[in-house]
Amino acid sequence: xxxxxxxxxxxxxxxxxxxxxxxxxxxxxxxxxxxxxxxxxxxxxxxxxxxxxxxxxxxxxxxxxxxxxxxxxxxxxxxxxxxxxxxxxxxxxxxxxxxxx
Amino acid sequence: xxxxxxxxxxxxxxxxxxxxxxxxxxxxxxxxxxxxxxxxxxxxxxxxxxxxxxxxxxxxxxxxxxxxxxxxxxxxxxxxxxxxxxxxxxxxxxxxxxxxxxxxxxxxxxxxxxxxxxxxxxxxxxxxxxxxxxxxxxxxxxxxxxxxxxxxxxxxxxxxxxxxxxxxxxxxxxxxxxxxxxxxxxxxxxxxxxxxxxxxxxxxxxxxxxxxxxxxxxxxxxxxxxxxxxxxxxxxxxxxxxxxxxxxxxxxxxxxxxxxxxxxxxxxxxxxxxxxxxxxxxxxxxxxxxxxxxxxxxxxxxxxxxxxxxxxxxxxxxxxxxxxxxxxxxxxxxxxxxxxxxxxxxxxxxxxxxxxx
Numbered sequence: 001x002x003x004x005x006x007x008x009x010x011x012x013x014x015x016x017x018x019x020x021x022x023x024x025x026x027x028x029x030x031x032x033x034x035x036x037x038x039x040x041x042x043x044x045x046x047x048x049x050x051x052x053x054x055x056x057x058x059x060x061x062x063x064x065x066x067x068x069x070x071x072x073x074x075x076x077x078x079x080x081x082x083x084x085x086x087x088x089x090x091x092x093x094x095x096x097x098x099x100x101x
Numbered sequence: 102x103x104x105x106x107x108x109x110x111x112x113x114x115x116x117x118x119x120x121x122x123x124x125x126x127x128x129x130x131x132x133x134x135x136x137x138x139x140x141x142x143x144x145x146x147x148x149x150x151x152x153x154x155x156x157x158x159x160x161x162x163x164x165x166x167x168x169x170x171x172x173x174x175x176x177x178x179x180x181x182x183x184x185x186x187x188x189x190x191x192x193x194x195x196x197x198x199x200x201x202x203x204x205x206x207x208x209x210x211x212x213x214x215x216x217x218x219x220x221x222x223x224x225x226x227x228x229x230x231x232x233x234x235x236x237x238x239x240x241x242x243x244x245x246x247x248x249x250x251x252x253x254x255x256x257x258x259x260x261x262x263x264x265x266x267x268x269x270x271x272x273x274x275x276x277x278x279x280x281x282x283x284x285x286x287x288x289x290x291x292x293x294x295x296x297x298x299x300x301x302x303x304x305x306x307x308x309x310x311x312x313x314x315x316x317x318x319x320x321x322x323x324x325x326x327x328x329x330x331x332x333x334x335x336x337x338x339x340x341x342x343x344x345x346x347x348x349x350x351x352x353x354x355x356x357x358x359x360x361x362x363x364x365x366x367x368x369x370x371x372x373x374x375x376x377x378x379x380x381x382x383x384x385x386x387x388x389x390x391x392x393x394x395x396x397x398x399x400x401x402x403x404x405x406x407x408x409x410x411x412x413x414x415x416x417x418x419x420x421x422x423x424x425x426x427x428x429x430x431x432x433x434x435x436x437x438x439x440x441x442x443x444x445x446x447x448x449x450x451x452x453x454x455x456x457x458x
Binding site: 002003005006008009010019031032033034035055056057058079080081082083086095 | 151152154155156158159161162220222223226229236239240242243244247249257281282284285288289290291
């Protein structure tokens with residue numbers, strides 16, 4: 001009959017200290033390629049073709065050409081699949097980390 | 102004198118809203134009636150209104166635990182309709198990510214089971230181990246749960262040498278940490294007193310009621326859809342995990358052994374990654390129908406897809422593993438003690454979001 005099997009782990013945890021970070025003060029570096037938010041760093045490169053909006057499964061992007069040219073992104077509709085980033089012919093869309101969103 | 106006790110939809114042991122109306126006499130459950138429909142989102146209908154390539158991302162959101170497996174199975178269905186042969190590297194990558202999902206799902210389920218019998222520190226310990234595999238998934242694809250790595254014709258993401266090294270490091274860390282936790286789940290006297298002999302499902306009933314996945318395998322039924330060798334499973338070396346204890350303890354044991362099996366499968370898949378393109382280009386829309394199956398952490402999922410030559414599907418139907426496991430679960434509940442209901446329900450590892458879609 002085995003009791004207190006967990007004791008070894010518990011004692012080890014007691015000595016070792018917390019494994020969590022003190023989040024707002026200490027932050028982990030985001031992984032490269034983290035999908036946190038869709039960004040368009042340089043809108044002058046965009047040709048307003050509307051391919052990204054057509055590929056988007058959640059209708060988070062709207063592209064208008066007339067009367068004024070506009071690329072609009074709704075952060076809270078976006079599911080961060082990256083279909084737009086792949087579809088962009090001018091490669092002007094990219095992923096940013098969560099903090100940037 | 103019997104009375105009805107509602108168990109759920111909001112209950113501390115349930116991760117998702119499922120209601121069970123338990124008819125009890127004294128402390129014993131006489132019969133149980135499941136009530137579902139709390140998280141129905143109409144995703145099958147929505148899938149018929151979107152482009153079949155957009156559906157890959159939509160179908161991924163059916164489940165938050167086996168998301169990648171849902172989207173790959175869907176893609177396999179579309180590939181079958183359109184006769185697309187996917188590249189070898191894509192097959193191995195699909196195996197690798199599927200098995201990562203299996204590890205993270207089983208660790209989640211085991212943690213929740215520990216919580217169900219009131220072992221909070223074990224629950225946190227297991228979920229701490231689970232963070233390793235979440236990191237591995239985030240580093241390889243950019244998302245912790247929604248990988249968005251599958252697409253019709255192959256995969257969208259690659260695993261390079263640096264990422265491969267990271268994944269292997271994380272697998273070694275999981276193996277070392279999980280050994281301690283598995284030891285507690287399997288050998289501790291208190292834990293065993295809650296799981297051994299609880300929720301008996303004999304092999305005959307399991308077969309008749311259509312149990313799938315670890316629930317069926319813990320009752321001695323050697324049924325694992327990976328044995329049919331879809332993706333690259335036919336080139337990898339593994340044996341389905343079968344236990345014949347028929348109780349909650351055996352189901353736990355099956356999951357624990359499957360975690361090690363998945364670690365082994367990822368290592369094999371990553372070691373054998375062939376150097377081919379990731380995606381087969383294709384043209385046109387699906388026209389025809391296909392029914393495909395795949396082994397998810399909870400069991401076998403069935404997709405029925407029908408295309409009519411347009412970019413939208415005519416029908417997309419999903420039979421999820423938890424739906425098949427509800428009938429065996431009700432059988433287990435008959436005659437059990439009211440205090441064991443939580444353990445029995447979580448030993449099946451129900452995923453209600455999958456079931457209702």
